[in-house]
Amino acid sequence: MARTSHGPLTGLRILEIGHFIAAPFATRLLADLGAEVIKVEPPSGDPVRQWGKQLNGASPWWSLHGRNKKSITLNLKHPKAIEIVLQLAACSDALVENFRPGHLGKLGLSEDALRKARQDLVIARITGFGQDGPYRNRAAFGVIGEAMGGLRHLTNHPPGSSDLPPVRVGVSIGDSVAGLYAAFGLMAALWQRDRTSGDGVGRTLDVALTDSVLSLMEGMLPEYGVLGEVRQPTGSRIVTAAPSSAYPTKDGKWLLIAANSDPLFARLAQLMGKSELARDPRYIGNRERVANTEALDEIISSWTLQMTAADGDRLLSEEDIPCTQVYTAVECAADPQYRQRGMVREIEDPRLGTVLHPGIVPHIPENPGTVRWPGSAIGAHTEEILEQLIGMGGADIDTLRQEGVIS
Amino acid sequence: MARTSHGPLTGLRILEIGHFIAAPFATRLLADLGAEVIKVEPPSGDPVRQWGKQLNGASPWWSLHGRNKKSITLNLKHPKAIEIVLQLAACSDALVENFRPGHLGKLGLSEDALRKARQDLVIARITGFGQDGPYRNRAAFGVIGEAMGGLRHLTNHPPGSSDLPPVRVGVSIGDSVAGLYAAFGLMAALWQRDRTSGDGVGRTLDVALTDSVLSLMEGMLPEYGVLGEVRQPTGSRIVTAAPSSAYPTKDGKWLLIAANSDPLFARLAQLMGKSELARDPRYIGNRERVANTEALDEIISSWTLQMTAADGDRLLSEEDIPCTQVYTAVECAADPQYRQRGMVREIEDPRLGTVLHPGIVPHIPENPGTVRWPGSAIGAHTEEILEQLIGMGGADIDTLRQEGVIS
Numbered sequence: 117m118a119r120t121s122h123g124p125l126t127g128l129r130i131l132e133i134g135h136f137i138a139a140p141f142a143t144r145l146l147a148d149l150g151a152e153v154i155k156v157e158p159p160s161g162d163p164v165r166q167w168g169k170q171l172n173g174a175s176p177w178w179s180l181h182g183r184n185k186k187s188i189t190l191n192l193k194h195p196k197a198i199e200i201v202l203q204l205a206a207c208s209d210a211l212v213e214n215f216r217p218g219h220l221g222k223l224g225l226s227e228d229a230l231r232k233a234r235q236d237l238v239i240a241r242i243t244g245f246g247q248d249g250p251y252r253n254r255a256a257f258g259v260i261g262e263a264m265g266g267l268r269h270l271t272n273h274p275p276g277s278s279d280l281p282p283v284r285v286g287v288s289i290g291d292s293v294a295g296l297y298a299a300f301g302l303m304a305a306l307w308q309r310d311r312t313s314g315d316g317v318g319r320t321l322d323v324a325l326t327d328s329v330l331s332l333m334e335g336m337l338p339e340y341g342v343l344g345e346v347r348q349p350t351g352s353r354i355v356t357a358a359p360s361s362a363y364p365t366k367d368g369k370w371l372l373i374a375a376n377s378d379p380l381f382a383r384l385a386q387l388m389g390k391s392e393l394a395r396d397p398r399y400i401g402n403r404e405r406v407a408n409t410e411a412l413d414e415i416i417s418s419w420t421l422q423m424t425a426a427d428g429d430r431l432l433s434e435e436d437i438p439c440t441q442v443y444t445a446v447e448c449a450a451d452p453q454y455r456q457r458g459m460v461r462e463i464e465d466p467r468l469g470t471v472l473h474p475g476i477v478p479h480i481p482e483n484p485g486t487v488r489w490p491g492s493a494i495g496a497h498t499e500e501i502l503e504q505l506i507g508m509g510g511a512d513i514d515t516l517r518q519e520g521v522i523s
Numbered sequence: 524m525a526r527t528s529h530g531p532l533t534g535l536r537i538l539e540i541g542h543f544i545a546a547p548f549a550t551r552l553l554a555d556l557g558a559e560v561i562k563v564e565p566p567s568g569d570p571v572r573q574w575g576k577q578l579n580g581a582s583p584w585w586s587l588h589g590r591n592k593k594s595i596t597l598n599l600k601h602p603k604a605i606e607i608v609l610q611l612a613a614c615s616d617a618l619v620e621n622f623r624p625g626h627l628g629k630l631g632l633s634e635d636a637l638r639k640a641r642q643d644l645v646i647a648r649i650t651g652f653g654q655d656g657p658y659r660n661r662a663a664f665g666v667i668g669e670a671m672g673g674l675r676h677l678t679n680h681p682p683g684s685s686d687l688p689p690v691r692v693g694v695s696i697g698d699s700v701a702g703l704y705a706a707f708g709l710m711a712a713l714w715q716r717d718r719t720s721g722d723g724v725g726r727t728l729d730v731a732l733t734d735s736v737l738s739l740m741e742g743m744l745p746e747y748g749v750l751g752e753v754r755q756p757t758g759s760r761i762v763t764a765a766p767s768s769a770y771p772t773k774d775g776k777w778l779l780i781a782a783n784s785d786p787l788f789a790r791l792a793q794l795m796g797k798s799e800l801a802r803d804p805r806y807i808g809n810r811e812r813v814a815n816t817e818a819l820d821e822i823i824s825s826w827t828l829q830m831t832a833a834d835g836d837r838l839l840s841e842e843d844i845p846c847t848q849v850y851t852a853v854e855c856a857a858d859p860q861y862r863q864r865g866m867v868r869e870i871e872d873p874r875l876g877t878v879l880h881p882g883i884v885p886h887i888p889e890n891p892g893t894v895r896w897p898g899s900a901i902g903a904h905t906e907e908i909l910e911q912l913i914g915m916g917g918a919d920i921d922t923l924r925q926e927g928v929i930s
Contacts, residue, residue, distance in 0.1 A: 124715040145707065169742065176750065263779045264855070266851065266855050269850060273687055280680055283758055283759060285692050289692075297884050298885065311717040322885065322886040322888060334584055334588075335575040343578060351690055360666060438662045438667050442675050442676045445746075457653050459653075460737075472749075477704050478704050
């Protein structure tokens with residue numbers, strides 16, 4: 117597979133006019149599998165470059181978020197910059213953007229203008245609420261979209277058990293999921309356009325963060341519509357299976373145990389030195405165990421509190437009972453499974469030294485994606501792109517720089 | 524686009540040998556965009572058919588989870604059933620499965636056997652931990668994978684603020700995200716195989732739930748590796764911006780407010796009748812507001828507690844301050860944006876009546892995916908598939924039924 121040595125998307129060219137998380141996450145996935153991604157940035161750069169912890173003015177997160185992408189800085193307020201974007205669109209397979217609806221159009225990059233440059237361009241647009249409908253002009257904050265998708269309500273302790281507010285999922289999950297949907301939809305559109313018996317048509321995808329979250333909500337909508345049942349949060353537990361929760365340990369950590377079948381529960385009971393529990397009618401079958409979860413979880417907690425999380429993990433694993441410490445960055449970084457699969461890997465970053473990156477998903481053993489380079493400096497590829505894709509010479513490029521079109 | 528009237532994946536045929544959530548979620552996404560999905564089920568059916576609330580022995584969740592798919596029941600312990608699967612693989616573009624590593628091989632459906640049936644078959648395998656490595660044989664419980672991916676630790680109140688365990692994300696997020704990655708990777712592999720200048724090669728994808736979750740964790744790994752910084756949970760808030768949280772209302776609900784910029788905060792302060800806050804040095808700029816979040820959130824909470832969530836949502840929206848009630852199924856179902864975009868739609872299900880389904884993501888206005896039918900009964904398409912794809916007659920089918928190969 118020499119021609120496709122960076123993964124299955126080798127040969128695909130994607131233009132990104134994005135910022136923050138969703139669109140750049142979509143293009144990271146495409147670049148990870150081998151696509152050439154050209155990221156258009158304003159002279160000040162994508163704001164994510166300033167997010168999170170910094171070292172020597174460089175961002176570890178950016179090392180990951182921008183990996184495998186080429187950066188060109190363009191001042192999109194300048195007509196010549198728009199002309200360059202249209203020339204780049206002409207030689208790209210697809211465009212990914214996540215500005216508010218209508219924003220690119222006002223700059224001279226309407227769908228009509230883009231399709232005049234390349235008729236079969238696939239365009240993936242990511243927004244908070246979509247390209248149409250009454251909310252289309254609202255500001256797209258991820259936390260808002262996640263709450264409207266129904267996910268925030270369910271990520272909480274059960275009603276009545278806590279006065280604390282529902283928890284935000286620990287990452288910008290709505291943005292990531294919308295980015296995943298965009299990458300998937302884009303490949304679906306490209307497959308139909310490009311396959312031997314395909315239709316050659318460039319489609320436009322309208323991916324909303326709200327829609328993306330709502331689509332994950334399992335039985336929530338159908339059960340409400342059919343039965344009037346409003347799904348409620350279950351905290352650390354699962355509504356139909358027990359025991360399955362996070363239990364405290366003596367070193368102040370949490371141990372996840374999922375012993376929610378009769379054989380698993382019997383093994384857990386024996387390990388705790390309480391084999392009789394597996395014969396107790398209150399704990400035979402998931403239905404009974406769920407009904408008596410409070411008492412059951414108290415028994416398990418008083419056992420786990422006698423050990424460290426690491427010891428508990430080892431003891432339970434030896435009995436083949438599904439369990440794990442609740443991993444922080446420390447445990448993720450050290451985990452032998454991640455290391456062996458290349459899912460935690462060390463990447464040399466000229467500005468940061470060795471940086472830990474997560475690997476490439478999906479893993480394709482016979483033709484894996486690769487980390488060709490970490491997130492680059494702003495505009496690191498401006499000249500290369502103008503020369504190679506638009507055929508400009510050094511003098512033209514100098515003029516553009518003097519005019520403030522590029523920087 | 525007559526040839527592609529069900530979306531861009533019209534003309535694609537997928538064989539699913541899956542169960543529970545991840546693989547069937549991947550095939551739902553493919554079917555939603557027009558693919559023909561053939562789901563192989565044991566005579567007892569996919570266990571998800573029994574999950575969640577039921578009405579008349581039918582499952583609202585299944586109405587969604589199984590939509591647009593054809594179901595064939597096969598007893599895979601019978602050699603003739605394996606023969607049929609191989610014949611179906613021969614006329615399919617791709618296979619999606621989520622059994623433990625090696626399970627299908629033991630049944631006679633090894634990668635070699637499948638590729639003998641169709642050399643360029645794309646195979647997407649979804650497991651808890653991957654096809655190789657020391658954990659490959661562990662049981663794949665979603666909650667375990669989410670905790671090992673680092674998501675569980677971060678989905679919690681800040682250290683020291685609560686004795687309650689970290690919260691499970693309200694849905695099986697690890698399974699859904701793994702399913703999304705499988706659908707994306709599958710289309711990437713198909714694009715390279717099928718495009719006019721493609722390589723015609725069938726790839727195998729190894730998608731792990733743990734890897735999928737880890738890949739979403741933003742700066743967690745890079746910041747730890749470079750700076751030794753272990754990311755910690757922030758509960759309802761965001762670490763770098765304030766105010767952004769869920770605030771209580773007098774009707775016992777939660778109101779999400781994201782007024783985390785100086786102009787937004789000034790508007791919020793004025794709306795609360797406390798314009799002076801926007802000029803208070805403790806609250807100018809995100810850095811200062813984050814440092815004084817506790818006091819700030821108390822002021823906002825005492826204001827939101829004077830109103831219902833619906834009133835607060837309206838008041839804040841009128842001032843163009845990003846906000847929302849925290850939606851339950853009730854608000855999702857009624858939302859005008861979802862309704863207008865077809866993202867909440869009413870589907871007629873012969874066993875359940877009208878069922879609310881989420882719409883199809885991504886939305887492709889000029890060539891949208893469609894809900895052709897809701898999740899069907901077990902084996903509803905067994906005869907159709909055997910007749911049309913394998914060319915069997917009624918007598919052959921009767922024999923298979925008598926032999927217990929199909930049911």
